[in-house]
Every structure is written in C-alpha cells, then in structure tokens.
Amino acid sequence: MSTGRTTHQQRGQRCAACGHEAWPGDAFCTGCGVALDPAVVHRPLFADELHSPDPAPDSPAAAPVATGAAVSAAPGRRRGGLALAVVVVLLLVAAGIGYVVGHRGEDARPTASRPGDVSRTGDVSRPAGEASTRATQPQDELQQVSRRDEARARRLVGSWVPQLAALAAGAGPDASWAQALAHYQRLIASYPSALLLDTGRWPHSYERGGLYAVIVPQPGRTSRPALAWCAAHVRNTPQDCAAKLISTTGSWADNFDTGAPGPG
Known part of the structure; x- marks a missing residue:
C-alpha cells in the first residue's frame, strides 16, 4: 500500500x-x-x-518549547496585579476613614450653634426659650410640689389632719396663680412640714379639682386633735385652719370639720 x-x-x-x-x-x-x-x-x-x-x-504542534524567560513572565504579571489590588484597597480604606472622621467632627459641634436647638426637661423636648418660661409658671410649680408630696400624703389616708388653706387663682384672697404660689410659700415658711395636695387626685376628700390644699401631717382618729392643733398654732381659726379627713373612699361632704357643732 x-x-x-x-x-x-x-x-x-x-x-x-x-x-x-x-x-x-x-x-x-x-x-x-x-x-x-x-x-x-x-x-x-x-x-x-x-x-x-x-x-x-x-x-501549535510544531511550536518550540517556551524559554525560561517566557515561563517566568506569568508570575511577574501576577505579582504586579496583586500590588495594584493592595493599592486600591488602601485607597478605599483611607476614604472611609476620612468620611467617618468628618461626620464625627460635624456631630461634635456645639448644639447651641445649630438652628432649631432645643433644651430638654425630663422626657419632653421644648425650644430653649420655652423651657425657661414654662419652668417659671406658678401653677406648674404648685403641681410639681404636690407630686413630690403625694407619697407622704398617702400615708395619712384614713386620718384627720389640720388643713391650712385651699389655693387657686381667684379662690379666696388669691386673684392669680402667682398670688396662690406666694400664699403657699408664706405657709411653708411658717409650717415647714406642711404638704400640698392636688385636689383633683383626691376626689373622695375634695368636692372639685383645680385646687391645691395645704395640710399638716398631724394625724388623728377624729377631727378633735386636728382642731386642737389649729387652735394652738393658727390665729384665725376656723377661717384659716380646719380638720380634714384624708380618704380614698366615701363622700367628700362628710370629711370636713370647722369646729362647729356636729359629728367628729
């Protein structure tokens, strides 16, 4: 063949x-x-x-075998690519650090220099000017005192105590809340142990809310000890002092004694 x-x-x-x-x-x-x-x-x-x-x-079959220089060229290219990747990563990290530092610097600026700045009182945020104005309201001050005294007043439930006044704007000689607050301050100066009650939180002891009653923590089982304390410590009795039953039950109509003939 x-x-x-x-x-x-x-x-x-x-x-x-x-x-x-x-x-x-x-x-x-x-x-x-x-x-x-x-x-x-x-x-x-x-x-x-x-x-x-x-x-x-x-x-391709007849191509000569690659020389050592050609074979060694591939590792060189790989090393060059790795170096480029490292440079790119470093640049990205530097940019991220600059961004974070810049924003922290902005957050650290004094708050007073920012528009719409507010001041905080408790959990309620108000504009800075409004916070100081609200803090000076006489009725707010009386309410804060009554909240502070309420826990001690709860210990007197079921007892008769001397009551020195019931304060409110337009009640008695107090034409405004400022005068009511001044009245309270005079009483507390003379009777430092006195407590302030928000009558709206004691519906079984007081006919209506919106008043602030000033009581003295001298408890008695009847109204007589309270009336005796009034006679001994207050000049105008019963006009400026009477006996009051601190209660969480019953009717408010049965828990006030001015010393006139009657129960108690």
Whole structure:
C-alpha cells in the first residue's frame, strides 16, 4: 500500500546483486547479505505517520518549547496585579476613614450653634426659650410640689389632719396663680412640714379639682386633735385652719370639720 511518500521502498523490488526480493525496511539483502541501496532503504513508518502529513512549521504542534524567560513572565504579571489590588484597597480604606472622621467632627459641634436647638426637661423636648418660661409658671410649680408630696400624703389616708388653706387663682384672697404660689410659700415658711395636695387626685376628700390644699401631717382618729392643733398654732381659726379627713373612699361632704357643732 502506498503511503504517499516517494522515499518508501515498495514490495517487489529486488537486490541488484543477486536478484532476491527485498522487503521494505531491509538494510541488507536476505539472499546474499549485500547492503541494499541506501537511497531506497528507510525505516518502517509508525502507525500515526501513515495517514497524517507532517505538521506545518507554524502549527501549535510544531511550536518550540517556551524559554525560561517566557515561563517566568506569568508570575511577574501576577505579582504586579496583586500590588495594584493592595493599592486600591488602601485607597478605599483611607476614604472611609476620612468620611467617618468628618461626620464625627460635624456631630461634635456645639448644639447651641445649630438652628432649631432645643433644651430638654425630663422626657419632653421644648425650644430653649420655652423651657425657661414654662419652668417659671406658678401653677406648674404648685403641681410639681404636690407630686413630690403625694407619697407622704398617702400615708395619712384614713386620718384627720389640720388643713391650712385651699389655693387657686381667684379662690379666696388669691386673684392669680402667682398670688396662690406666694400664699403657699408664706405657709411653708411658717409650717415647714406642711404638704400640698392636688385636689383633683383626691376626689373622695375634695368636692372639685383645680385646687391645691395645704395640710399638716398631724394625724388623728377624729377631727378633735386636728382642731386642737389649729387652735394652738393658727390665729384665725376656723377661717384659716380646719380638720380634714384624708380618704380614698366615701363622700367628700362628710370629711370636713370647722369646729362647729356636729359629728367628729
């Protein structure tokens, strides 16, 4: 079978010396031992050479093996890419730090320099000017005192005590809350142990709310000890002092005694 190669010896050729038939690949004649013509004697072809032409010089199979310089170029490129990535990360971190520091500096500015600044009293936020105005309202001051005294007043429930006054704007001699507050301050200066009650929080002891009653914590089982205390400590009795029952039950109509004949 022809392989397409002109240098391959074909079956049927004979030795020039003895005429013995020569086979492809024979270097010597098997009949006489004479060396055969080297121009037509070649090695047998391998199986993969029988049907495949020689690879073209510029094909990938014929390409020469890469040199050491070419092989070492890839690690160099990887190192360069890694260095670039590190630089980018450092720049991003620096930008983030600058952003955080800038915002903290803004938050640390004095609050008084910001528009709409407010001051806080307890849990309620008010504009700074309003907070100081509200703190000076006489009725608010009386209410704060009554809240402070309420726990002590609860200990007197079921007892008769001396009552010095019931304060309100327009009640008695007090034409305004400022005068009511001044009245309370005079009483507390003379009777430091006195307590202030918000009558709206004691509906069983007082007919209506909106008043602030000033009582003295001198408890008695009846109204007589309270009336005796009034006579001993207050000049105008019963006008400025009477007995009051501090109660959380019953009717307010049955718990006030001015000293006139009656129960108690």
